[in-house]
Amino acid sequence: MSSLAEQVREAGVVGAGGAGFPTHVKAAARAEFVIANGAECEPLLRVDQQLMIAEASELIRGVELMSEAVGASRSIIALKKKYQGAIDALRTEIARRESRVELSLLGSYYPAGDEQVLVYDVTGRLVPEGGIPMDVGVVVNNVGTLINLCRATEGRPVTHRVLTVAGEVRRPVTLSVPVGAFVEDIIAAAGGTTVDEYEILDGGPIMGAFSSGYVSKKTTGLIVLPTDHKQVLYKRRAIEIDIKRASWACDQCRYCTDHCPRYLLGHRMEPHIIMRLIGQQRADCIPPEDLAEAYLCSQCGVCGMYACPTTISPDKVISALVEEMKEKGVKESLLRSEFTPHPVREGRKIPVSRFAARIDVLRYDRDAPLQKEPLTVSRVRIPLQQHVGVPCNPLVSAGERVEKGMKIGDVPEGSLGAPVHASISGTVEHVFDDSIFIRSPGSPG
Ligand code: SF4
Numbered sequence: 001m002s003s004l005a006e007q008v009r010e011a012g013v014v015g016a017g018g019a020g021f022p023t024h025v026k027a028a029a030r031a032e033f034v035i036a037n038g039a040e041c042e043p044l045l046r047v048d049q050q051l052m053i054a055e056a057s058e059l060i061r062g063v064e065l066m067s068e069a070v071g072a073s074r075s076i077i078a079l080k081k082k083y084q085g086a087i088d089a090l091r092t093e094i095a096r097r098e099s100r101v102e103l104s105l106l107g108s109y110y111p112a113g114d115e116q117v118l119v120y121d122v123t124g125r126l127v128p129e130g131g132i133p134m135d136v137g138v139v140v141n142n143v144g145t146l147i148n149l150c151r152a153t154e155g156r157p158v159t160h161r162v163l164t165v166a167g168e169v170r171r172p173v174t175l176s177v178p179v180g181a182f183v184e185d186i187i188a189a190a191g192g193t194t195v196d197e198y199e200i201l202d203g204g205p206i207m208g209a210f211s212s213g214y215v216s217k218k219t220t221g222l223i224v225l226p227t228d229h230k231q232v233l234y235k236r237r238a239i240e241i242d243i244k245r246a247s248w249a250c251d252q253c254r255y256c257t258d259h260c261p262r263y264l265l266g267h268r269m270e271p272h273i274i275m276r277l278i279g280q281q282r283a284d285c286i287p288p289e290d291l292a293e294a295y296l297c298s299q300c301g302v303c304g305m306y307a308c309p310t311t312i313s314p315d316k317v318i319s320a321l322v323e324e325m326k327e328k329g330v331k332e333s334l335l336r337s338e339f340t341p342h343p344v345r346e347g348r349k350i351p352v353s354r355f356a357a358r359i360d361v362l363r364y365d366r367d368a369p370l371q372k373e374p375l376t377v378s379r380v381r382i383p384l385q386q387h388v389g390v391p392c393n394p395l396v397s398a399g400e401r402v403e404k405g406m407k408i409g410d411v412p413e414g415s416l417g418a419p420v421h422a423s424i425s426g427t428v429e430h431v432f433d434d435s436i437f438i439r440s441p442g443s444p445g
């Protein structure tokens with residue numbers, strides 16, 4: 001019998017909360033705590049809250065398996081107090097199994113699900129700057145990941161993704177779709193759009209990015225927004241404009257820093273200082289060590305979308321800066337582990353509803369019930385990189401017949417990553433550089 005880490009790797013399990021970190025790496029670690037992250041703090045998304053009800057048994061089994069593998073003495077499912085249906089379902093299942101899994105109930109604030117925020121709020125441990133939860137003996141997995149982990153031990157690879165379709169759609173819904181399904185097929189299942197001109201975000205309305213046209217193992221939601229929606233304009237705005245605004249519109253009020261969840265944890269993350277430096281001179285003229293704190297940014301969007309009273313986007317500027325620094329080979333240098341959270345942290349937590357109102361998505365905050373039957377589609381385009389690490393190499397060629405669940409791509413031996421599997425049975429029509437297109441028999445060409 002292979003180890004849990006091997007089973008999880010073979011099944012292609014990666015972080016389902018949006019990060020895509022290969023789960024087998026965590027399953028091979030040692031830790032005192034296992035935390036199942038069910039905080040789901042982005043507005044409009046309903047995936048984790050409904051999975052915790054519908055798949056309570058598999059989730060608890062997944063938490064137990066992960067805890068056993070890493071040698072954890074405490075196993076905790078962290079979710080919001082307001083998810084009463086999930087709390088009831090999990091408590092019932094814990095009692096039925098006589099499980100030692102505990103629940104930790106969180107307030108409804110953003111970003112409760114950020115790993116570093118979560119670890120502190122659940123365990124009181126502070127992840128070092130630039131570190132990961134495993135540095136303080138904690139393994140964190142999204143609840144969907146742990147359900148997939150449980151299925152991996154039954155030989156079931158990741159072929160489907162549960163996501164919420166919301167925004168300008170007739171019937172908001174949460175449903176299971178084959179990995180690689182096309183967004184128009186999924187939106188049709190939500191009754192179609194209610195506007196003619198729209199953009200689709202892959203993920204939540206805060207941290208989501210414009211959709212590639214098909215979904216991956218990491219897609220938590222598809223949010224349809226009108227092309228002139230505030231969030232679309234924010235995300236579409238050219239980075240050059242954001243950088244110019246930092247120089248002429250930033251009045252150094254420091255609201256961005258005072259609300260930054262990483263700053264409030266005690267990290268040296270001060271976006272107003274980065275805006276000042278960028279505003280005063282070109283980034284390539286600033287000593288890299290002065291910008292090193294950019295690496296501490298979680299890209300939560302609080303500074304630009306919630307805090308800044310003008311129209312500056314520190315989150316976008318910092319993201320561009322990090323890309324540039326990585327290209328230039330600037331190493332992360334802030335790795336401090338001795339610090340204390342800011343005393344006003346509790347009072348600065350941002351209610352999700354207030355953030356949703358600020359970015360104008362409260363009007364889309366409707367039920368998106370979980371559809372029992374998975375969506376059936378006749379074509380998929382399966383990305384070869386759905387994880388942190390290196391892309392998969394294709395294991396199939398055009399014209400080849402594949403069955404659902406068959407491994408069709410894998411990373412080179414010894415590289416970080418996870419394999420991908422056919423999510424429908426059919427014929428491989430194309431092998432692109434970045435994806436594999438499969439069509440089921442009998443569907444229109
Ligand atoms: S996006 Fe802004 S608020 Fe969030 S961690 Fe980065 S600097 Fe802080």
Ligand code: SF4
Nearest residue numbers: 250252253254256308
């Ligand atoms: S909140 Fe906006 S204006 Fe204030 S310091 Fe930050 S970027 Fe500048």
